[in-house]
Amino acid sequence: MSKRVKVGEGTIICAGTIITVDVTIGNHVIINLDCTLGHDDIINDYVTMYPSVNVSGCCNIGECVEFGTGMQIIQGLNVVSDFIVGASACVVKNIDSPGVYVGTPAKKIK
Known part of the structure; x- marks a missing residue:
């Protein structure tokens, strides 16, 4: 793990995950198999990423977020706390x- 990556307490990072540079990961985050975190990402506490999630660079992810299998987030975006993004x-x-x-693009349904 790079010195330029910070990982919080109780966080689980599974095999095949790629974490680039200057990434901050909060407490009690689960990053499942084969996920990718781009440069300068901030992943706050209690985020769950199912397999093959791709978070592009410079994203700020709020607390208590759930990312479905294979979903993607485009570079430079901010997302609030307490939301779910479906698979793909x-x-x-x-x-x-x-x-x-x-959906693609992701739209709020609930």
Whole structure:
């Protein structure tokens, strides 16, 4: 693990995950198999990433977020706390309202 990556207490990072540089990961985060975190990402506490999630660089992810299998988030986006993104969704703009998001591009359904 790079000295330029910070990982919080109780965090689990599974095999095959790629974490680039200047990434901060909060407490009690679960990063499942084969995920990718881009440069300068901030992943706050209690985030769960299912397998093959791709978070591009310079993203700021709020607390208590759940990312479905194979979802993607485009570079430079900010997302609020307390939301879920469904499997294979693609987030292409900031998410500023808690809820459930699905599809490509990801849209709020609940």
